[in-house]
Amino acid sequence: MPHPATSATPAASRHTTIGWRNGVFAVFALCGFGIANWLSRVPTVRDTLGASTSEMGVIILGIAIGSISGLLLSSHVVALLGPRRTIAVFLSSSVWGLPLAALAVAGDSALGAVVALALFGAGYSICDVAMNVSGAANERAIGRTIMPLFHALFSGGTVLGVATGTLAEVADLPILIHMLATAVLVSGGALLSVRYFPHNETAAHSTADTAEIALTWRDRLAVWTQPRTLLLGVIVLGMAWAEGSANDWLPLALVDGHGLDNALGAAVLGIFLAAMTVGRIVGGPLLDRFGRVAVLRTCAALAAVGLSIVIFVSVPWLVILGVVLWGLGASLGFPVGMSAAADDPRSAAATVSAVATIGYLAFLVGPPAIGFLGEHIGLLNALILVLVLIVLAGLASHAARTPAKTSSPG
Template identity: 50%
Template sequence: MDTALTRSQLVRWHIAICAIFLASGLSIATWASRVPAIRESLGIENSGVGLLLLGMGVASIIGLSIAPAVLARLGARGGMLTALVLVGVGLAIIGFGADTLQVFGVALVGLALFGLGNGALDVMMNVEGAALEKATGRTIMPLLHAFFSFGTVIGAGLGFVAVSVGIPVLAHCIALAVVILVVAFVSIANVPRREVAMDAPADEERAHWRERLATSLQAWKEPRTYTLGVIMLGMAFAEGSANDWLPSAVVFGHGAPEEAGPAVLAVFSVAMTIGRIAGGPVVDRLGRVIVLRVLAATAAAGLLLFIVAPFGPLVFIGAALWGLGASLGFPIGMSAAADDTAKAASRVAAAATIGYIAFLCGPPILGWIGDHIGLLPTLFIVVGLIVASGLFSGAAKPLAVESAETEKVRRG
């Protein structure tokens, strides 16, 4: 049975999960920042880069899909450690294959391991973040996702420095892989063993992993999993479409100069990060449902303004509202999925899988549609999904979960 943790243990646990979120963002930005150099080293064109991205994307979806089984087999601590090791090893192989061997297949294997690890980690670190939230009694999931954003900013900055001073891809990738592995082992050492995370205490025998897997899959039979999934799907589309298509929409949709694309994306990213930093106390004060509805309206209004306004200040304002509105849907969905501590792992894994598959698959689908009707008109689809997210926000209302003692008294 889970026991109460001391304040020191809670603080170390909080820092550890923040570090894991940051490491995930750092790894993704490290790869992204060296794509031009990797492309040149391998001698490939855009189609070749697309194949690398496809391999990573497919592996990421596999990682998302198998995360519940990994949790059942290894527990949250063992699962996160394994996933982070895969991310670090994959990153090193990417550098080795692209820079030293200059063999496309080796780089693709590295990206597959990298994607597999990050996909599984996405689910498991959200499971752990939701458990931390329940243990502290505060809404901290938005802050954890802000640390992921910090990781991408740090990774992009380090990538800029590495390119500027001429650090080879291999050295850059190995250095960051070592950092990620150190973060992995230090962080996991500070994550407590918990029964609800399928980590049995050392002196207790664990149930067979097949039984734990069956328990983890029960969430897929619950209607609330899918209503929460709608909330997260809409906001995942809102975030993913911006990350992949906002600069292109600015340049090719609005006819703006090329340098305007990253500038508008920066406005979106800063607004989203601010929303995540400030979001926890706001949710605690106003409640999940009203915050989700207000932010869905904000994101939809911002995206509509971005689509219909001529290029100028209004486009920047629209991007800021879009980013702010999209900032909390995913982390609040994670919090809602974890309302019942006894079923938190399975429910968070299921909800996170829906959201992340949308995050990974949504942008390519939008790109295909955009080839036929244009990027700006395609973004109206995202507006519709954001509206759906707002309409389903009532699903995030906290559950009234009875303790075992209360249930016994009620039953007499």
């Protein structure tokens, strides 16, 4: 990484912008690493607590409850503190919810785990909005599509997190020790990474962005009445559900539905996350060449085909192929939705917050809905619900078209 950014003078502008970009890369990777370490231990959490599928849905719901609560406050927090300070405060502190959840699991307290995961989810969601706002501003400063690369680093972080979690699973490492180590790494990395952000990203790189600070809370809430915001929310909702259902349920679905053991189930989740990472790495050039709408529709088709294979086919190599297609298809919905939500820099934080809130409904409603359905018809069949949402996301893709009045890439 370049040296920490302190100003954006013309001579240092490129140096500052690249340092800022690398800092955002690191923050995305740290977020993915943190959450994936927890998700990779979900089967062990289930075994430790002796929880049913529907009860695990409620436990997973803890993160979603906290996330929605954080998102409802996020635009106001980001407007008050700025993305840099928001990330520093909320990422470095919220990750300690993971060892608290592990402590609750060790004490056989499902309720304690839900509360700890809610605290984790609240801080992570606020950080999520802040890092997407900062990433979109950096994308405008650089002048080409890089938002998928930011999310590729998130996916790369999740791959590393799942690999770490799989090793911990094989080594039978206590979850509490595992989560304490994760919290130390993520918290320290967050405080180091934000040193490379400009102290005022928006003022340093786009004077129009400073208008966000002048918006009242009523102005920020008004974005919810805009049809484009709601349609972008549908895109992000469908693709977040496609991504989140794999994160939450793929290991258990493969264990219960296809007979894999816990470690192999976690490893296949790693394949899914690796496919998402690849999709996000190649997504930028594809978006610049073909546009958001065509790429999003293709992604929806890939995700639908891949998920269908996972649900309806029992041949192992075809299931793995389906997981790869599912991951590739789910890879670009969230980053493109966030980039499109930030097309107007004057209301970027408010619109990103609104779209992300709609998307996070997938994490709020998804775990218990799939858990409830899975309890009655099996987890694989429950994933048919996700197919419907992927189709809806594909139908709403036209809303992501870059407005003519902006010059944002993509």
